[in-house]
Amino acid sequence: MERRHEEARRRGVRLFFTGVGGQGTLVATRLVGEAALAEGLSASMSEIHGMAQRGGVVESSVVVGDIHAPIVAEGQADVLVAFEPLEALRALNRCHAQTKAVVSTSPIVPFTVAAGQGTYPDVDRVVKELKDKLAAVVALDAEALALEAGSVRAANMVVMGAVAAMDVLPIAKATWDGCLRKLFPPKLYDLNQRAFDKGYAVGRS
Amino acid sequence: MHELLTGTRGEKKFLLGNEAIIRGALESGVRFVAAYPGTPSSEIIDGFAALGPDIGAEVEYSVNEKVSVESACAAAQCGVRSLCAMKHVGLNVASDAFMTLAYVGVKAGMVIVSADDPSLHSSQNEQDNRYYAKMAGVPMLEPATPQEAKDMIAAGYTLSEKHGMPVLVRTTTRVNHCRGPVSLEDIPEGTVKGTFSRDPFNLVVVPMVGRKLHLKLLEKLSALREEAEKSPFTTEEGQGPWGIVTSGVSALYVSDAVQELELADRVRVLKLGMTHPFPETLVADFLGRVESVLVVEELEPFLEEAVRIAAQKSGFPGRIAGKEFVPRAFELDTVKVKEAVSRFFGVAYEPPTIFTVPENLPARPPNLCPGCPHRATFYSVKKVFGEEAVYPTDIGCYTLGLLPPLQMADFLICMGSSISTAGGFSRVLDRPVVAFIGDSTFFHSGITGLINAVAHDRTLLLVLLDNGTTAMTGHQPHPGVRLGRQGPQEPKVDVETLVRGCGVRTVAVVNPLQVKKTQQVLRDIKAGMKDGGVSVLISRSPCPLFERRMLGTKQKVVFSVSGDCSPCRDDLAQLGCPAFVWSKDEAGSPCVRINEVLCSGCSVCAQLCDGIKPKKLSA
Numbered sequence: 001m002e003r004r005h006e007e008a009r010r011r012g013v014r015l016f017f018t019g020v021g022g023q024g025t026l027v028a029t030r031l032v033g034e035a036a037l038a039e040g041l042s043a044s045m046s047e048i049h050g051m052a053q054r055g056g057v058v059e060s061s062v063v064v065g066d067i068h069a070p071i072v073a074e075g076q077a078d079v080l081v082a083f084e085p086l087e088a089l090r091a092l093n094r095c096h097a098q099t100k101a102v103v104s105t106s107p108i109v110p111f112t113v114a115a116g117q118g119t120y121p122d123v124d125r126v127v128k129e130l131k132d133k134l135a136a137v138v139a140l141d142a143e144a145l146a147l148e149a150g151s152v153r154a155a156n157m158v159v160m161g162a163v164a165a166m167d168v169l170p171i172a173k174a175t176w177d178g179c180l181r182k183l184f185p186p187k188l189y190d191l192n193q194r195a196f197d198k199g200y201a202v203g204r205s
Numbered sequence: 206m207h208e209l210l211t212g213t214r215g216e217k218k219f220l221l222g223n224e225a226i227i228r229g230a231l232e233s234g235v236r237f238v239a240a241y242p243g244t245p246s247s248e249i250i251d252g253f254a255a256l257g258p259d260i261g262a263e264v265e266y267s268v269n270e271k272v273s274v275e276s277a278c279a280a281a282q283c284g285v286r287s288l289c290a291m292k293h294v295g296l297n298v299a300s301d302a303f304m305t306l307a308y309v310g311v312k313a314g315m316v317i318v319s320a321d322d323p324s325l326h327s328s329q330n331e332q333d334n335r336y337y338a339k340m341a342g343v344p345m346l347e348p349a350t351p352q353e354a355k356d357m358i359a360a361g362y363t364l365s366e367k368h369g370m371p372v373l374v375r376t377t378t379r380v381n382h383c384r385g386p387v388s389l390e391d392i393p394e395g396t397v398k399g400t401f402s403r404d405p406f407n408l409v410v411v412p413m414v415g416r417k418l419h420l421k422l423l424e425k426l427s428a429l430r431e432e433a434e435k436s437p438f439t440t441e442e443g444q445g446p447w448g449i450v451t452s453g454v455s456a457l458y459v460s461d462a463v464q465e466l467e468l469a470d471r472v473r474v475l476k477l478g479m480t481h482p483f484p485e486t487l488v489a490d491f492l493g494r495v496e497s498v499l500v501v502e503e504l505e506p507f508l509e510e511a512v513r514i515a516a517q518k519s520g521f522p523g524r525i526a527g528k529e530f531v532p533r534a535f536e537l538d539t540v541k542v543k544e545a546v547s548r549f550f551g552v553a554y555e556p557p558t559i560f561t562v563p564e565n566l567p568a569r570p571p572n573l574c575p576g577c578p579h580r581a582t583f584y585s586v587k588k589v590f591g592e593e594a595v596y597p598t599d600i601g602c603y604t605l606g607l608l609p610p611l612q613m614a615d616f617l618i619c620m621g622s623s624i625s626t627a628g629g630f631s632r633v634l635d636r637p638v639v640a641f642i643g644d645s646t647f648f649h650s651g652i653t654g655l656i657n658a659v660a661h662d663r664t665l666l667l668v669l670l671d672n673g674t675t676a677m678t679g680h681q682p683h684p685g686v687r688l689g690r691q692g693p694q695e696p697k698v699d700v701e702t703l704v705r706g707c708g709v710r711t712v713a714v715v716n717p718l719q720v721k722k723t724q725q726v727l728r729d730i731k732a733g734m735k736d737g738g739v740s741v742l743i744s745r746s747p748c749p750l751f752e753r754r755m756l757g758t759k760q761k762v763v764f765s766v767s768g769d770c771s772p773c774r775d776d777l778a779q780l781g782c783p784a785f786v787w788s789k790d791e792a793g794s795p796c797v798r799i800n801e802v803l804c805s806g807c808s809v810c811a812q813l814c815d816g817i818k819p820k821k822l823s824a
Contacts, residue, residue: 020569033219033384044350044385047221048326048378055783056571066464068457070383073538075557086567092560110569111783115610116795118567133560 004170009041012065013169016072018091019058019083020108024156027183028081029060031160034179035171036064046070055111057087064169079168080134083142083159084108085126092133099134102162102203103127104142104155138162138203145198154195161199173200207256212389220387222380223248225351226318228387229358230288231260233314234395237280239265239273241649242678243292244327245381246320250290251679263397266682269620269649270295274302274317278371281315282408283399286362290318293334294619298650300337303371305410307341308418310369310425313399314362317343321377323503324536329600329619331535333504338373338481342422344429345373345481346438347453351385357438357478359390364432368425373481377503379454379536430482438478439487445471447550448495450488450512452477455501458542466543466552483511489519499549500527503537572605575784576805578746579603579670581717583613584780584809586639586668589727594637595630599623599651601643602677602748603670610781613641621650624667628658631665637734638665644700645675645683652707655739659708664737666730671700672748680751688747688755704741711740718746720812749805761822763804768816770797776813785810 015032019025029045036043045062061072074093080101082088088103095101105123113120127139140162146155157180164176177193184192209228212218220228226249230238240250253264263280267273270291277287291299296319303317319337322328338345346361348354354376361372406414443463449472451459456476463472475491477484492498492515500509509527516525530545531537540557547554573580583606586596598604598614599622607614616626627640642651647669658665673688675681682689684698704712711733715723723744730740752758770777777785777797784803790796799810799817811817 021571030219030384037219037386042386043219044383046379047382047384055569055574057569068460069454069539070385070457071379071536071538073540075559076538076540086569090562090566092562095560096557109786110567111572111781111785112569113567114783114786115778115781116787117609118565120567121563129563 005039005041008170009065012063012067013078014067014072014076015062015064015079015081016077016091016094017060017081018087020087021055021058023058023083024153025058025060025083028083028156028160029062031176031179031183032062032064032163032169034183035175036062036169038175038179039171041065041170044070057090079163081159081163083156085123086110086121088130089121089126092130095134097133097135100136100166100168101130101134102138102140102159102166103130104159105139106141106143106155136166138166140199140202142199145202146195149195149198150191154192157192157195158199161196161201162203164196165200165203206259209252210256210259210392214389214391216389217386218389219384220351221248221384222351222354222376222382224252225355225387226290226358227252228389229355230316231392232355232390233286233359233362234393235286235288236262236395236397237277237285237287238262239267239277239287240290241267241269241273241295242675242681243295243320244678245322245378246290246292246295246318247678247681248381249318251681261395261397268684270299271302274299274306278302278306278311278315280399281311281313281371283401284313285397285399286314288316288318290320292328293319293321293332294328294330296334296337298620303337303343304341306371307343308410308415308422309408311365311371312369314365315371316358316361316365316374317371318374318376320381321375323377326378329617331504333507334375335480335507336505338375342426343371343373343481344368344432344479345375346478347375347480348380348478349454349456349476350380351383352387353438353478354380355387360438364429368429370425370429375453377454426482430484433479433482433484434487436479436484439484440476441473441491443469443473445473446496447472448491448498449474449501449546450477450491450498450508451475451501452480452508453503455503455537455542458537458539459501459546461539462543462546465539466547466554468546468550468552472550477508480508483515485511485515485518488512488515489521492516492519492521492523495523497524497550499530499546500525501531501537501542501545502527504533506533570608572608572783573602574750574805575782575803576749576807577602578672578717578744578748579606580611580780580782581720581807581809582668582670582723582744583611585717585720585723585727587611587613587779589724589731590637590639594639595634597623597626597630597638597640599642599646601646601670603641603643606641610779620646621654624651624658625654627665627667628654628661628663631663637731640665640667642667642669644669644671644673644685647700648683648685648698652703655704655707655709655741658739662737663739664734666734666740666742669700669704669741669743671743671745672751674748674751676748676751680748680754688752692756701743704743709739709741711738712743714743714745716746717744718807718809720809749807760806762806762819763799763801763822764806764808764811764817765799765801765820766797766816767818770814770816773814773816777810780810780813782810
C-alpha cells in the first residue's frame with residue numbers, strides 16, 4: 001500500500017463524475033474525497049450547483065495526490081464515473097486513451113427526447129463506443145443492483161463500489177466502508193453499504 | 206450542534222469554500238450576517254441560517270444586496286463585526302452603498318464576499334468584480350482554495366479593523382464550490398449588541414464631509430498598499446529567467462501546468478493574495494529577477510494592467526504578455542494554461558488528443574419541474590395573449606420559460622428589468638406587453654419599476670409569479686413568504702397590498718393550477734387593457750418542491766392517460782410537462798403517456814384533456 005500511495009501522490013489521479021440532478025452525484029464525489037483523506041492522500045473536489053434540482057446535468061470532480069487544480073479539463077480524466085449512459089458519452093471529451101470508466105447503464109431519458117428533439121442513443125452502442133476508446137470500462141445496471149440492495153436511490157453507491165473495485169486509487173476496502181458509515185445517517189447506512197458491496201462484487205468479477 | 210460549529214484549533218475538516226468562509230467568519234467573531242442569495246454565494250447565508258440561534262448572531266436574508274451592505278455596515282459602525290456575501294452581479298446592486306462606504310469606513314471589521322462566476326455557470330454575465338475594489342478604493346483579497354478562503358476572511362477582519370475599511374474578498378465559483386481540507390481555529394464568544402457615538406461630520410456624507418473623506422481614503426489606500434507589499438498571502442516559487450504573475454484559482458492551474466511541463470527550474474511564479482491596492486514595489490522587485498513575464502488570470506487583464514504599470518515605472522526592459530495568450534472569456538483550466546505558458550515561453554508541448562463527443566446527442570437542459578405552477582401560468586398567458594404580445598421576463602426558475610415549447614421570454618438583462626423594460630416596450634410598440642416577475646425578485650428590484658410604470662401611465666400587464674419562496678437559489682425566505690420554518694405564517698409584507706399601494710388599480714389573484722378560471726381572469730384583464738394603465742395578476746401557488754420539504758406533504762394522486770388524448774394533443778404539446786412521454790398510437794399518430802414516477806399530481810393536464818384521469822397512490 002505504501003508504495004502505491006507514493007505512486008498515486010506523485011502521479012495524481014483525476015476523477016470526473018457526471019450524472020443527472022437527483023442521482024446523488026455530489027455525495028458520491030464526496031465519498032472519494034473523504035476516503036482519499038482518510039488514507040492520508042490530499043484531495044480536493046469541485047461541484048457545480050444550481051440547476052441540479054431541475055433535471056439538468058450535474059458534473060463534479062475529485063483530484064487526489066499532488067494536483068492543485070480541483071477541476072478536470074478536456075482529456076484529463078483518469079477515471080470517468082458516469083451515473084447515466086448518455087452523460088457518459090457526453091463526457092467522452094474529458095477522457096484519454098488510458099481512462100478507466102464505470103458507467104451505469106440505466107438511462108434517464110431527457111425531456112427533449114420526449115418532445116421530439118433528438119433520439120436517445122442505443123445503450124449497448126454507448127458502452128461499445130466507450131470500450132473502443134477507453135482502457136477499461138465497467139458497465140453495470142446500477143438501478144437493478146440497487147433495487148436488489150433495497151432501493152433504487154442507492155444506485156450511486158453501486159457505481160462507487162465498482163469504482164472502488166477497479167483499483168485506480170490506493171484506498172483499502174475498509175477505508176471505503178468507514179467513510180460510508182461517516183457519510184450516511186445510521187438509517188441509510190445499511191442500504192448504501194449493501195449497494196456499494198454489490199457494485200464492488202461486479203467490479204471484482 | 207451544527208458540524209461547522211464543532212472542531213477546535215488544529216483539527217481539519219473537508220469543507221466547501223463557502224463553508225470555509227462561514228467558519229472563518231465565526232472564528233473572527235462575526236455577529237451580523239446579511240445577504241440576498243445568489244449562486245455561487247448562497248451556501249454562505251444558508252449555512253449561517255442553519256447554524257441556528259446557538260451562535261448568537263443576527264442572520265438576515267436581506268431584500269437585496271444593497272440593503273444587505275447598508276444593514277451590515279450599520280452593525281460594523283457600532284462595533285459589531287459583520288459579513289455580506291453576494292454573487293458578482295449582486296455587487297452591481299450594492300455598488301451605490303459600496304462606493305461611499307469606502308469613504309465613511311467602518312469601526313468593527315466588515316467583509317464583503319463577491320462570488321464571481323467565470324463561465325456563467327448560473328449567471329447572466331461573467332463580469333470581473335476586481336475592478337470594483339479599484340473603483341471604490343477598497344482593499345481586496347483573492348483566495349485560491351477553501352483553506353485560503355478561511356484564512357483570508359480572518360485576515361480581512363484584521364485589515365478591516367486596522368484601517369477602518371470594508372474589505373472585499375473576491376472568490377470565483379471554483380473557490381466557493383471547491384471542497385478541500387481546512388485547518389480550524391477556535392470560535393470565540395461574542396454578542397450582537399454594539400454602541401454608537403454620534404459623529405455627523407465623519408458619518409453624514411454631504412459634500413464638505415465627502416471632500417474630507419476622499420482625502421482620508423487616499424491616505425488609507427497608501428497605508429493599505431504597504432499591507433499588500435508585505436502580505437503573508439504572497440508566494441514566490443521556482444527559479445530561472447522566466448516569470449509568471451497570477452492570483453486566485455488561476456494560481457492552481459499555473460502550479461499544475463508548471464509541474465506537468467517540468468518548468469520549475471526555469472519559471473518563477475509570483476502568486477498574489479492581496480491584489481488591491483496593488484503591491485507595485487514587490488512586483489517591480491520580481492520583474493528585476495526575470496527576463497519576461499506572463500500574467501495568468503481569468504477574465505479581464507486586471508493584474509496585467511497593474512504589472513505593465515509597475516514595469517513602466519521600474520523601467521523593465523523585458524517582454525510582458527497576458528491576454529494575447531490567456532483567454533479573456535470563460536474559466537481557465539490546466540490545459541488552457543499549459544497551452545498559454547508553452548506558447549509564450551516557446552517550450553515544447555503536445556496538447557492532449559481529445560475524443561470527439563458524437564454530434565446530435567439529445568440535450569439535457571434544466572427545465573421547469575413537473576407540477577411547477579409557472580408552467581401552468583405560462584400556458585394560460587400564452588393561450589390568451591398569444592404570439593402578438595411581447596414578454597419581458599426576469600431572473601428566477603421562470604426564466605426557464607424561455608425553452609420550447611413554452612417560449613415565454615423575450616427580454617431580460619437583470620433583476621427587476623421585466624417591469625421597467627415592459628414600461629419602455631409598451632410606450633414604443635403597438636403590441637400588448639406582458640411582463641413576468643417572481644415574488645422574491647419583485648421584492649428585490651421590481652417595486653420601483655412598477656411605481657415608474659404606474660406614474661407614467663404605461664399600458665401593460667405584470668404577472669407576479671408568487672410561489673412563496675426564492676426557489677432558484679434553494680428556497681430562501683423573502684418578506685412575502687406564507688410558509689416558514691415553523692409552518693404557515695401571515696406574510697410580513699403582503700404583495701397584493703403592496704401592489705395596490707404602488708397605485709395599481711387592476712389587481713387580481715389567481716391559482717394558476719385552476720386553468721379555466723385563470724384564463725377567464727386573463728381574458729377580462731386583456732379586455733380592460735384597452736382603456737390603458739398597469740394591471741397586475743398575482744399568480745399564486747406554492748413551489749411544490751418547497752412545500753413538500755417544509756410541510757412533508759405526501760403526494761396523493763398521479764395522472765395517467767386512460768382515454769383518447771388525440772383531440773388535445775396540441776394543447777398537451779404546448780404545456781410540455783417533463784412527465785409526458787410521447788409515443789405513437791395504433792394509427793401511428795403521436796400520443797401522450799405519463800411517466801407516473803415524475804408526475805407530481807398537479808392536475809393541469811387533466812384539465813386540458815378528458816382522456817387523462819387521476820389515480821390514487823397507495824399510502
